[in-house]
Amino acid sequence: MIGQFARLLAALTLALSAVAASAQAQAQDAATRQRPNVIVVLMDDVGFSSDSTFGGPVPTPVLDALAQDGLTYNRFHVTAMCSPTRAALLTGRNHHRVEMGVIVNLVRDEPGFRTVIPDSAATIADVLRASGYATAMLGKNHLTxxxxQTAAGPFDRWPTGLGFDYFYGFMDGASDQFRPILIENTTVIDPVPDPAVDPDYILDRDLADHAITWIDRVRGAAPDRPFFLYLAPGTRHEPHQAPEEWRARFRGQFDEGWDVLRERTFARQLAMGLVPPGTRMTPRPDLIPAWDSLSADEQRVAARMMEVYxxxxxxxDYQFGRIVEELRAQGQLDNTLILFxxxxxxxxxxxGPGGTTLGLLNRPAEDDAYRLAAIDEIGTERHGTNYNVGWTWALNTPYPWFKQHASYLGGTRAGLVVSWPQGLAGSSTGLRSQYGHITDIAPTIYEAAGVTMPESFAGVEQLPLDGTSLLYSFADPQAPSRHTTQYYEMLGNVGIYQDGWLANLGPPNVIFAPQYGREKHWELYxxxxDFAQAQDVAALYPERLARLQALWEQQQAANGFSFAARGNVGEGLLQSQREAFAGPRRLTYRRGEGPFLDGAFPSLPGRSWRLSVPVTVSEGAQGTIISQGGFPFGWGLYLIDGRPSYVHVNEPEAPLLLQGPALVAGQHDIVLDVAPVGDPVPGGPTRFxxxxxxxxxxxTQLERTVRAHWGGNGVGIGREVGMVMLxxxxxxxxxxxxxxxxTLELE
Structure with a gap:
């Protein structure tokens, strides 16, 4: 009897435990259902005053609508370059603390610059996924x-190793919009294997399609599961490319030039209240030519570049609008927190001053005549356009300087729009002027989702967050700023902010003028x-400047790096590429392995190398044996009408087509031997x-060859990938x- 009672008591206890567990699970499910979906959009190389939302010339009606019903921040800041901003966003920590003091292409073996995000810095995707969220990244990674980046990994710091269930996008800092090489999870793909099948392909539409499909799949499989989508398009990093109908919409709209554009933008910003009354607009630097100093042909080309941009x-904006409308149609928009x-x-x-249709890294001999001849191809797949620095200056209104310049607001101040109809209910919408930083995004999301950043994640003690949640400002537009101190450093450009004051080293290092900014001094704003950083008051407040200088030294120590002035980014990038596969080695590749990312393939300019390929062919055989890049920079080994052929494309030079006689049917060994003539100099004389x-x-011998960069179009074996070579x-x-x-042998 006693035994029966004991068993009954145990069963009752178990049942009560099960009921309690079920109730707890139901409560957790209910909490999960109430959590907001989260979408973070990070644009690329966009100036503060580019979009109509922030007084700019480019109509962005979708973003305008989100801002109208949500919040617009006019004192939000980023790090001044790609990878560092992305690392700070995803981790909530300062970029040097997570070893991303530079873009991954400029890796240095120094603390703060090793470009390897530590396990002690779990990402938003890590934390949200552990809390029940579905997670996806679409677009630009630039963190691996x-x-x-090879097929062998390791994949810990690919997006799927950083907390994302799904990744579809590209790994490097830029991508061709028409013929990209992409990654799906950890597989390299060519999304346009045959342009005849999809002649109208464009990457931004592809990303929007994948976003909508992914959201639909998550909702279909688990309707109550919240999701986190990180959408990072390459727009508007160079190459500036767009469908013809979108380029044509802006024909003639920028013929008055950048000086007029900046004045009109500033007037709109004042009228919209984005810029406080009494703000002084900063003057045009001497390095930037006045619009009226350009010839008529130079103005035509420059205007076309801005039209494409x-x-x-x-x-x-249109493609993003499709995602927003899908959320609206599903009844999800009200409880989706969008941080744009x-x-x-x-x-x-x-x-640079003249703009470029071929990019900067190879330093091509591109002149005004070449750009004028290419005017009707600007914005197409034929050219990697980046507009004139005059437009850069106009699109950073009212601030001084631009990208890379962490010492000036033109490099660090970005617009932020927040939309969350359910979360903002009862709050006044409109302008917010609290000081914010990209590290604030993660803690803002955690607070909105009811998630606490764990002290330990995956068994690793976590670095504390550096950012401050912006949620306090959602309800109170007049709340004092809580992010009160922030350092800035990028490529030798330095700033330190505290309680409304900014000290910085100036003038900045300028990529197209390497000698500029060599003699620096401290400034204070x-x-x-002084909303626009227009009036240096260092001479008036020497004690305050001294305190900020001391704080700058403290911030270096606290964030684990040591500042040293750095050289021009172009030279640093070339050096990093040359070191990636340094030293003699022998590599083997097989058909079917590709396509390869450029980062997973040796850098060939300026060195001796030998390519050996056994082939078996019938008479008249043809096709790609191996190729890298395309137009305007690329090389490849082919059979063309049965003839072994080496192609070297280096615009604006005439392409090289080096051919032997046609092969007879059977087995053959083809060898391409490449060696610099004289001292090995990237881009210098080379024998083939x-x-x-x-x-x-x-x-043959070429006097000028590709200097560094093949355009990011990948490496194909047995077929062309990315851009067409010829x-x-x-x-x-x-x-x-x-x-x-x-077999590829490198000396």
Whole structure:
């Protein structure tokens, strides 16, 4: 009897425990259902005054509508470059503390600059996924160390290793909009294997399609599960490209130039209340030419570049609107927290005074005549355009300087729009002027989602967050700023902020003028009364400046890095690329392995290398053996009408087509031997020799070759990927024979 009672008591206890557990689970499910969905959008290289939302010339009606019903922040800040801002956003920690003091392409073996996010800095995606959220990243990553971008990984710092269930996008700092090479989770793909099948492909539409599909799948499989979507388009990093209809919408709208544009933008900002009355607009630096000093042809080209830029941004706004409307149709928009960060840094000045249709890194011999001849191709897949620095200056109104310049608001101040109808109910919408920083995004999301950043994650003690939640400002537009101290450092450009005061080293380092900014001095600005950073008051407040200088030293120590002035970013990038596969080595590649990312393939300019390929062909065989890049920069080994052919494309130079006689049917060994002439200098004189079955069949020498960068179009084996190299070969140009193991020997 006693035994029966004991068993009954145990069963009753178990049942009560089960009821309690069920009730707890139901409560947790209910809490999960009430949590907001979260969408973070991070634009690329967008100036503070680019979009109509912030007084700019580019109409962004979707963002305007979100701002109208939500919040607009006019004192929000980023780090001044791509990877550092992205790391600070996703982790909530300062960029040097998570080893991202530079973009991943500029990795240095120094504390704060190793570009390897530590396990002690769990991301928003990590934390939200552990709390029941579905997570996805779409678009630009630019956080994976170069050495880890191969097919062998490791994949810990790919997006799927940083807390994201799903990733669809690109790894590097920029991507072609028409012919990108993308990653789906950890697989490299060419989304346009045959342009004839999808001639109208454009990346921003593809990203919007994937966002809508992913949201639909999550909602279909688990309707009550909240989601976190991080959408990071390449728009508007160069190359500036857009569909023809979107480029055409802005034809003639910028013919009055950047001086007039900046004045009109400033007037709109004052009228909208984005800029306080009495603000002084900063003057145009001497490095930027006046619009009226340009010739008529120079103005035509410059105006076209700005038209393309505007079309690119407006097109993304439309695509983002499709995502917003999908949320509305599903009844999800009211409880979706959207944080739209309108730029990872200020507008880019990397196009220089004349703009560029070929990019900056290869330093091509591009002149005004070349740009004028290409005017009708600007914005198409044929060119990697970046506009004139005059437009950069106009799109950073009213601030001085631009991207990379962490010492000036033109590099660090970005617009922020917050939309959350359910969460903002009862609060006044409109302008918020609290000081904010990109590290504030993570704690804002955690507070909104009811999630606490754990002290330990995956068994690793976590670094404390550096950011401050902005949720306090949602309800009270007049609340004092809670983020009161923030340091800035990027490529030797330095600033330190505290309680409304900013001290900085100036003038800045300028990418297209390497000698500029070598002689620096400390400046001081009272940003509470000087919204645009226009009046240096260092001479009036030497004691305050001294306190901020001491604080700057403290911040270096607290964030684990040591400041040293750095050289020009272009030179640093070239050096990093050359070091990625330094030293002699022998590498083997096989058909079917590709496409490869550029970061997973050796950097070839300025060094000796030898490519050996056994092939088996029928008479008249043709196709791609191996190629990297495309137009306007690329190289490839082909059979064209049966003839072994080496192609080297280096605009604006004439392309090289080095060919031997047609092969007879059977097995052959093809060798391409490449060696610098004289001292090995990237972009310098180079000899090319083509051998078949041990016999030299063709050779030549080029005085100017590709200096550094093949355009980010990847490496294809057995077929073309990314951009087409030569119009006569087309794409996919599949090799019709057999390709044995390809051996690449590097000296």
């Amino acid at each position: 160390p170069l050495a880890e 505007a079309g690119m941004r407006a097109h993304f 960060v309108d730029g990872d840094n200020g507008a880019s000045g990397e196009g 009272d940003l509470d009364t 020799r083509l051998l078949v079955d041990g016999e030299l069949v063709a050779e 119009p006569e070969t087309g794409k996919p140009f599949v090799f019709t024979g057999e390709i044995g193991p390809i």
